[in-house]
Amino acid sequence: YESCSFRTNGTGTFRGxxxxxxxxxxxxxxxxxxxxxxxxxVEKWKISPVLNAMKTAHPYDEVAYDLYSxxxxxxxxxxxxxxxxxxxxxxxxxLQRLRKRLHTGAFRFTGRRAATIRRVAVCGGSxxxxxxxxxxxxxDAYVTADIKYHTFQDAESNIALIDAGHFETESPIIPxxxxxFTKQLTGLGEQIPVFASTTMSxxxxxxx
Numbered sequence: 001y002e003s004c005s006f007r008t009n010g011t012g013t014f015r016g017x018x019x020x021x022x023x024x025x026x027x028x029x030x031x032x033x034x035x036x037x038x039x040x041x042v043e044k045w046k047i048s049p050v051l052n053a054m055k056t057a058h059p060y061d062e063v064a065y066d067l068y069s070x071x072x073x074x075x076x077x078x079x080x081x082x083x084x085x086x087x088x089x090x091x092x093x094x095l096q097r098l099r100k101r102l103h104t105g106a107f108r109f110t111g112r113r114a115a116t117i118r119r120v121a122v123c124g125g126s127x128x129x130x131x132x133x134x135x136x137x138x139x140d141a142y143v144t145a146d147i148k149y150h151t152f153q154d155a156e157s158n159i160a161l162i163d164a165g166h167f168e169t170e171s172p173i174i175p176x177x178x179x180x181f182t183k184q185l186t187g188l189g190e191q192i193p194v195f196a197s198t199t200m201s202x203x204x205x206x207x208x
Contacts, residue, residue: 111160
């Protein structure tokens with residue numbers, strides 16, 4: 001949904017003090033005005049520009065407003081994703097393909113190499129707290145990073161866990177983010193160049 005709001009009619013009162021220039025009435029006089037309380041949803045990161053726009057557009061010297069957070073869960077937002085392979089394959093084959101795609105020489109995993117992998121859950125970076133979610137969603141394998149030893153041990157019989165590295169699982173999204181932000185800015189009429197860092201590197205080394 002979009003353009004959602006709620007309006008309540010009511011009566012507002014105010015008395016402008018000395019030096020005030022009220023939009024309605026005169027300073028020093030108690031005024032009663034039929035007003036509308038308007039409630040709308042706004043993302044947290046947009047609060048500052050929305051407040052600035054409201055204060056600029058509103059005729060009152062001092063605008064009364066409230067900000068309160070909602071605890072509603074967003075069904076279409078969160079970390080990670082899950083999908084089904086076009087063709088089921090063994091864990092061994094999946095690991096080989098994953099290593100090539102992530103351009104990594106080694107990573108940690110648990111699970112039978114001959115196990116069949118159909119559904120795969122992925123969360124770049126530290127995503128071990130989502131293992132139970134991946135299992136509940138029916139994933140045969142979960143690719144993430146920073147998995148602890150006992151977490152591997154606990155999940156061994158339920159899902160193939162693959163710790164493919166923090167940097168390795170996050171860096172593939174960078175080019176897509178550059179493309180996405182460039183497209184969004186262009187759509188807004190902004191000619192702002194977006195670049196991927198050329199100095200970013202993996203601080204973790206592997207000795208073999």
